Amino acid sequence: MKVIERGYEIFITGLVQGVGFRPFIYRLATSYGLTGEVVNRSDGVRVILRCDAETAGRFAAAIRSGAPAAAIVRSVEIRETEVREYSGFSIFPSHSIDETITEVSPDIAVCDDCLEDLVSDPGRVDYPFINCTNCGPRFTIIRALPYDRANTTMAPFEMCRRCAAEYGEMSDRRFHAQPIACNSCGPVFTLRAGTTVVTGIANISGFISERLAAGGSVAIKSVGGYNLMCDALNEEAVASLRKSKQRDMKPFAVMFRDIDALKQYCHAGEEEESMLLSWRRPILILRQKKPLASSVNNGLNTIGAMLPHMPVHHLLFRVIGTPAVVLTSGNLSEEPIIISDLAAMNDLMPVAGCVVSYNREINNRADDSVVRMAGENAILIRRSRGFAPQPVGVLPDAEGIFAAGAEQKNSFCIGKSRQALMSQYIGDIKNVATWDYYCETFRLFSSLFRFTPSLAVCDMHPDYLSGRFAGELAEESNLPLVKIQHHHAHAASVIAEHGLEGKVIGVIMDGTGYGTDGNIWGSEFLISTAADYERYTHFEYFMMPGGDAAVAEPWRMALSCLYSCFGSSYDFMSLRLFREIEEKRLIAVTEMLRQGINSPLTCGAGRIFDAVAALLHLCTTASFDSEAPMRLESAAGIDTDEYYPFSVNGTVRLSETFSAIAGDIARNDSGLVPARFHNTVAQIILEVCGAIRKDTGLDRVVLSGGVFQNRRLLEKSLYLLSMKGFRVYTNRQVPPNDGGIALGQLLAAAERRRICV
Ligand code: ZN
Ligand code: ZN
Ligand code: FE
Numbered sequence: 001m002k003v004i005e006r007g008y009e010i011f012i013t014g015l016v017q018g019v020g021f022r023p024f025i026y027r028l029a030t031s032y033g034l035t036g037e038v039v040n041r042s043d044g045v046r047v048i049l050r051c052d053a054e055t056a057g058r059f060a061a062a063i064r065s066g067a068p069a070a071a072i073v074r075s076v077e078i079r080e081t082e083v084r085e086y087s088g089f090s091i092f093p094s095h096s097i098d099e100t101i102t103e104v105s106p107d108i109a110v111c112d113d114c115l116e117d118l119v120s121d122p123g124r125v126d127y128p129f130i131n132c133t134n135c136g137p138r139f140t141i142i143r144a145l146p147y148d149r150a151n152t153t154m155a156p157f158e159m160c161r162r163c164a165a166e167y168g169e170m171s172d173r174r175f176h177a178q179p180i181a182c183n184s185c186g187p188v189f190t191l192r193a194g195t196t197v198v199t200g201i202a203n204i205s206g207f208i209s210e211r212l213a214a215g216g217s218v219a220i221k222s223v224g225g226y227n228l229m230c231d232a233l234n235e236e237a238v239a240s241l242r243k244s245k246q247r248d249m250k251p252f253a254v255m256f257r258d259i260d261a262l263k264q265y266c267h268a269g270e271e272e273e274s275m276l277l278s279w280r281r282p283i284l285i286l287r288q289k290k291p292l293a294s295s296v297n298n299g300l301n302t303i304g305a306m307l308p309h310m311p312v313h314h315l316l317f318r319v320i321g322t323p324a325v326v327l328t329s330g331n332l333s334e335e336p337i338i339i340s341d342l343a344a345m346n347d348l349m350p351v352a353g354c355v356v357s358y359n360r361e362i363n364n365r366a367d368d369s370v371v372r373m374a375g376e377n378a379i380l381i382r383r384s385r386g387f388a389p390q391p392v393g394v395l396p397d398a399e400g401i402f403a404a405g406a407e408q409k410n411s412f413c414i415g416k417s418r419q420a421l422m423s424q425y426i427g428d429i430k431n432v433a434t435w436d437y438y439c440e441t442f443r444l445f446s447s448l449f450r451f452t453p454s455l456a457v458c459d460m461h462p463d464y465l466s467g468r469f470a471g472e473l474a475e476e477s478n479l480p481l482v483k484i485q486h487h488h489a490h491a492a493s494v495i496a497e498h499g500l501e502g503k504v505i506g507v508i509m510d511g512t513g514y515g516t517d518g519n520i521w522g523s524e525f526l527i528s529t530a531a532d533y534e535r536y537t538h539f540e541y542f543m544m545p546g547g548d549a550a551v552a553e554p555w556r557m558a559l560s561c562l563y564s565c566f567g568s569s570y571d572f573m574s575l576r577l578f579r580e581i582e583e584k585r586l587i588a589v590t591e592m593l594r595q596g597i598n599s600p601l602t603c604g605a606g607r608i609f610d611a612v613a614a615l616l617h618l619c620t621t622a623s624f625d626s627e628a629p630m631r632l633e634s635a636a637g638i639d640t641d642e643y644y645p646f647s648v649n650g651t652v653r654l655s656e657t658f659s660a661i662a663g664d665i666a667r668n669d670s671g672l673v674p675a676r677f678h679n680t681v682a683q684i685i686l687e688v689c690g691a692i693r694k695d696t697g698l699d700r701v702v703l704s705g706g707v708f709q710n711r712r713l714l715e716k717s718l719y720l721l722s723m724k725g726f727r728v729y730t731n732r733q734v735p736p737n738d739g740g741i742a743l744g745q746l747l748a749a750a751e752r753r754r755i756c757v
Contacts, residue, residue, distance in 0.1 A: 007036070007083030013044035014064060014074030015390065018105030018147065020133030022091045023175045024068050030171060032059060040094045042417065050083050068134045070108045072278045088240045091170070094146065104142060104448070106386050107223050107366065109281040109309035111135035116528040118311060123162055123182040128189055128201050128312040128464035129358070133177045135279070139389055139424075140224045140364050141179060145448060149178045153361040187360040189312065190347070193353060196511050201315060204356060209320040211354060217241045219348035220356040223310060224385045224424075224435025225337030226330030226344050228352055231322045242295050244351045246333045250624035251297040252326045253283045253304040253368060255313065260315070261323035265290045266305050272373045280386030281309035282369035285711075292324060301634045304370065309386075326600060329367055335433040336426070340366050349397030364444065365437065366424050374711045374718070380735045381709055383411065388424035389445075392733040393743055394499030395420055396754045400454030402442075402473065403745035404466035406486065406738035407459075410438060410623070412466070413742035414451050420496065420746050421449060425739055429465050438469070457482040457749035459489070461514035471755040482749045486580035487524040487705065488533040490736070492744030494702035495530050498729045503529050505536075505692050505726075507685050509713070510705030511551075511606035511626075515727055520544070522604025522705070523652070525688050527696060530751040536692055540564075540651045542607065543599035554610035554622040554628040555581055556589055559560035559610045560578055562662065563593045567657035574666050577617055605681065605707045609653065612677050615661060616670055626706070633710050636674035643679035648691070652684055675712075682716035689726060706737035 012021075016042055022502050025038045025047055036049040047063075049056060067073050091477045111134045117124050124130050131137070141152040149155060159167060166174040174180045181187065190675075191198040191207055208218050208229075210245030215237040217230035228245065230237040232254045242252070246674050256262035261275065266286035268276065276284050283306045288297070297303055306327070308314050329337040330348050338344050339362040366385040371378050380387070398415025405412040409573055410426045423441050427434040444453060458470035460483045469484070474481035484492070492514075506526035515521035523539035543560045544550040550557050555577060562570055568590070572578040578586060591601050606629060613619045613628035618635055622628055645656040657680055664673050693699055700722055708714045714730065721728045734740035 004084060005050060007048060007050045007081060008053070009079050009081040010047040010049065010063065010656060011044055011077045011079075012047070012058065012073060012075070015070070015072040016045045016067075018138065019070040019108070020068045020177075021071050023133050023170065024064070024066070024071075024093055026089055026170050026175075028062055028066065029060065029089040034059070035089055036083065037086065037090050037092055038189050039092040042622050048081070048083055050086060053080070067100050069111060070105065070134065083141050100649040103751060104145070104147060104389055106280070106388060107137050107140050108135045108279045108392055109386070110311045110314070111279070113119065113363070114311065118314065123184060125183070126201055126343060127181070127183045127186070128310070129179070129186050129360075130311045131177060131179050131181070132173045132492065133175060135489060136177065136179045137223055140362050140366050140385075141360070142448065143363050145450075147178060152178055153363050154179045154181070155489050156188055157181060157360070163634050187358045189356055189358045191354065191356045192349070193355075199313070205316055205319045208316060208354075208356065212237075212325065213321050215240070216354065217352045218354045219344055219352040220312075220357055221341070221358055221362075222389060223343065224362060224364070224368075225339045226348055227327045228330050228348065229325050229327050232292045232296055232326045233322050234325040235295060238293040238295040241326065241328075241351075247299050248623040249627065251300055251302075251304055252295075252328045253306060253370075254292060254296060254324050255306050255327040257317040257323040259307065262305055262307065263289075265292060266303050267375070268305075273374075275371060275373060275378065276305070276307050280369065280747040281307060282371040282386055285370065285372040287380065296326060297363065299634075300497055301637070306368065319548060327368075330530060334428060334431050336437040337365055337367050364424070364441075369425075372711055374714045377714075377730055378732055379709060379711065379714065380731065380733070380739075381737065382409070382425045383422065383735055383739055384425040389421050391421055393420045393747065395496060395747055398746055398750040400452060401746050401749050401753075402451075402453040402470065403742040403749065404456065404458040404470040405742035405745070407461070407464045407466060409735070409737050409739040410434075410732075411739045411742055412438070412442060412445075413746045414445055414449065416449055417733055420743055421445065422734060422743060435465060438466070442469075449654065453477060453479055455480050455482065455749055456755060457484060457745045459484065459486050459514065459745070460516070461486065482752065484745045484748045485516060485533065486510075486741065487521055488526065488528060489744035489748060491526055491528040491533065491702050491706040492530055492748045493734055493740040494704050494729050494731055494744075495528070496743050496747035497731060497733050500530075500700065500702070500729065503527055503696070503698055504702050504729075505689055505698050505701040506533065507689065507701055507703050507717075508705040509605040509681070509685075509703075509707035511707070512602065512604050520600055520602035520604055522602065522606060523608070524705075525630070525692065527692065527698065528702070530747050531755060532748075532752075537648070537651055537688060539603040539605065539608065540653055541601040541603050543593055543596065544602045545589045545599045546605065547598060547600055550607070551610070551622070553621050554614035557607050557611040558614035559586070559589055560593055560599075561654070561658055562719060563590070563607070565658045568594065575615065576613055577620065581601045581620070590732035603651075605705070608681075609707065609710075611658075612673070615665055616673055626709075629707065629710060632674050632677070633712050636678050636712055638672055639677050640672055640675050641679065642672065642676050643683045644676055646680060646684055648684075652688065678710070678712045678716060681713055682720050685717050686720040686724060689721060690724065693726070699725065700729065702729045704731055704736045704740070708736040
């Protein structure tokens with residue numbers, strides 16, 4: 001017979017699923033000697049306790065202070081309720097699929113308790129796959145829901161008696177830790193170098209250590225794919241890895257032994273340090289303090305730095321001599337990171353000469369995520385390990401919506417009720433192997449999250465493969481297809497993240513994006529809602545002589561901008577840039593501009609950054625995406641408030657800007673050009689937003705687009721706008737680059753559907 005009594009319900013929202021939250025509540029309740037229950041719901045975790053008000057209050061406070069590291073507690077609400085009699089405290093399993101979905105957690109870096117166990121737990125001393133409910137692989141090993149061991153790539157490993165006992169014991173830190181394992185029952189590493197095979201983690205670490213010390217490199221299987229590793233202080237080693245990987249100039253990420261070692265080489269502020277040390281353990285773009293091997297970042301003033309996140313990294317750093325190793329994705333250039341052991345043997349053995357793998361499969365690929373901090377704001381450059389597939393944004397009902405994303409840096413997004421699930425970073429889907437990865441990941445998300453599409457949404461660009469994919473999906477399944485303008489989608493991604501309602505000013509500084517007038521857009525001032533937009537103004541159009549060739553060769557944009565502002569009579573030879581370009585090519589490109597052939601029109605802000613970087617001779621030909629803007633930002637060391645003149649007359653006119661820049665350069669006074677130019681763009685943003693506010697009364701500004709990966713521009717714009725009373729919103733959970741587009745597409749489509757119904 002049920003006895004009804006008074007008790008308390010505590011409801012917790014935030015990131016509280018799939019992070020060991022319920023076992024934590026269980027242990028807490030047990031330590032308080034309380035009876036009751038805990039259950040997951042799609043909107044949070046619900047705890048019922050038989051206790052008095054005072055105890056419920058203390059319990060709620062303890063939830064906030066003691067929650068697992070990977071949990072983010074947003075709110076804790078207590079209310080009195082009627083409870084039945086309980087014989088103890090129990091954890092109830094999730095019932096509906098929407099509830100289990102939220103349990104797919106990102107992968108979590110090894111926790112401090114496990115690092116302690118690594119030296120003291122008899123069954124797990126030096127065990128490279130040690131984990132508990134608070135840490136370990138998650139997304140990368142999941143095959144299906146619910147998240148149970150049998151549905152992960154741990155399934156083939158039978159638990160030993162001890163692990164099984166811990167797995168079943170509610171009070172244990174490894175209660176229901178699906179990847180639980182130990183030295184006697186879990187996965188193991190194996191090293192292969194030519195015909196040599198090394199087993200045992202101590203032998204393997206020793207071998208790697210000697211190899212790195214001798215300037216060699218190693219391919220090693222990480223959480224979400226293979227990495228390539230070499231000593232980051234050995235220039236010969238880094239240069240030779242770069243050569244064999246065929247990665248010309250793009251900076252390599254570096255893993256440091258610990259935060260102290262990292263801080264010897266990089267400047268890390270408080271916010272940066274806490275992000276580096278967070279369970280997500282992303283790569284952080286930090287300002288360099290002391291040089292590593294010069295081939296690591298080829299003259300940029302930043303380092304992509306990270307800290308050990310797998311137990312094996314900690315074990316390795318105990319024995320290797322160097323405090324810093326290059327740790328870059330193991331792939332052939334532009335292809336997805338390798339996850340299969342066979343592909344690693346075939347493709348990475350020739351590159352590194354040594355492959356270290358383990359006998360657990362990676363089911364879902366995840367690159368290292370890349371983050372940059374601008375003050376306390378995180379700018380996600382690449383969103384993958386440690387972030388995906390955590391739901392993002394605040395949405396109207398988005399059930400059944402498939403948002404295909406863009407073309408480069410692609411991520412797609414699916415809607416499940418009011419949640420947006422972004423795929424991990426996929427990459428440039430023009431690459432054939434990456435395209436396969438895209439299709440494969442869509443199938444995986446569909447089955448994992450039991451997703452049945454009812455609406456497809458894509459970019460307006462007629463040639464994007466993602467658009468073709470969405471189109472085919474719509475046709476096959478007879479779904480409506482919605483097309484969203486690229487920069488409206490960028491704006492909507494910020495609107496989605498912050499749950500903004502009504503009209504906002506959208507400032508989108510971007511590389512490229514298909515515009516409704518057939519030109520390439522990318523410096524957009526929009527009046528935007530979630531569903532729609534109006535184009536207020538933009539930078540004037542410039543020709544892109546040679547189309548894509550002008551992206552690859554920033555000097556062409558420099559020529560185009562000066563030609564457009566000053567005509568053919570301009571003294572191009574007064575600038576060193578043009579004196580050094582082969583005459584034949586200069587004539588050919590000038591001819592293209594004169595006749596307007598093969599020269600699409602662009603107003604992409606990225607192209608203007610390209611032009612200025614080229615004029616300064618910082619990057620005349622780009623060897624990787626965004627190289628010119630990165631070098632320009634890197635060169636903007638000197639602080640100044642000065643900016644160049646410009647005018648707004650229908651569109652934003654830059655001829656005075658270019659005239660002043662060219663003048664500075666011709667006078668050999670180019671030191672301040674990068675800083676002044678960044679300030680100019682921020683000043684343009686401020687003035688145009690001011691004009692829009694005057695016209696419309698709007699004072700909320702959303703900033704997005706790939707150019708806002710530029711920290712200097714973002715910080716300056718944020719500063720100027722907020723000084724003038726604007727409320728400014730930026731992307732925090734998804735990248736401002738095209739990796740965030742799918743979220744905006746999803747919101748725009750969901751909102752249009754909502755309005756139509
Ligand atoms: Zn742990
Ligand atoms: Zn075991
Ligand atoms: Fe874009």
